[in-house]
Amino acid sequence: MDIQEKQAHLSALKAKFDSYSPITSESWACIQEAVRFQLVKKGEVLLRASQISRRLFFICKGALRAFCTDVAGNSYNKNLFLENDFAGSTVSAILKTPSTFTLECLEDSVLISIDYSSYRNLIFSRGDLKDFYIAYLERNWVIEKEQREVSIVQENATLRYLRFLQQHPDADRRIALQHIASHLGITPTQLSRIRKNIKK
DSSP states (O other): OOOOHHHHHHHHHHHHHHHHHHHHHHHHHHHHEEEEEEOOOOTTTEEOSSSBBOEEEEEEEEEEEEEEEEEEEEEEEEEEEEETTTEEEEEHHTTTTTTTSSSEEOOOOOEEEEHHHHHHHHHHHOOOHHHHHHHHIIIIIHHHHHHHHHHHHHSHHHHHHHHHHSSSTHHHHHHHHHHHHHHTOOOHHHHHHHHHHHHO
16 A cells, blocks of 8 residues: 555545544644554454454445354344444443454455554543544434434334445445345345335
8 A cells, every 4th residue: 555545544534533523633643643554355353252352443445344143153233334434342442341243344445443542542631532532422322323223113124225325325236235134134035125126
C-alpha cells in the first residue's frame, strides 16, 4: 500500500470521527500515533469467541461479520460491517472479559487497527475525543440499536432487507446471502423468495 492510499484511508477515519463530533488537529495527531494498518485475507479471524478483545478496527476496504455459535455448532450473525464501520467487541475490551462472538473477514480487507487501551486513555485525557465517544455511543449503542430491535419486531423481512440494501447498496453482490439472511434474522430460503419477489 503506497503513502497516497494510506493517506486516503486516514482521511476517511478522520471524517468518521468528525461525523460524530469534530476533533482538534492535536487529538488527530495522537490518534494517528496509536493506529496501524492491517491487511487481512478472506476467512481470517480477527477475534475469537473466548478471547479478550484488545483492538478496535476501522474498515477502510472490505467486509467483516461478528457471529455467535450455539452448542450445536450453528452460527448466527450478530452484525455485518463494511467500509467506514468500526468493528470489535467493545464490551470485551472495556470489561477485559472473553468476547461472546467471533469477528471474521468476509473479503480481503484493509483495516486500521487501534490498540483499545491507548484509544481509551486518549478519550479520557482529551475533551474533544470524549465528546466524540459520547456521540458515538449514543448513536450506535442507543439510537441505532433501538431502531434495529424495533425493526426486527415491527417490520417484515422484505422491509428489513430493503433497508439493509439502502445502507449498503452493493452488499448483496459481495456478501454470501446466508450471512445477510442471518443478519436479518431470516432463513436463506426466505431471503431468496424476497429477492425474487422484488425483481418481479
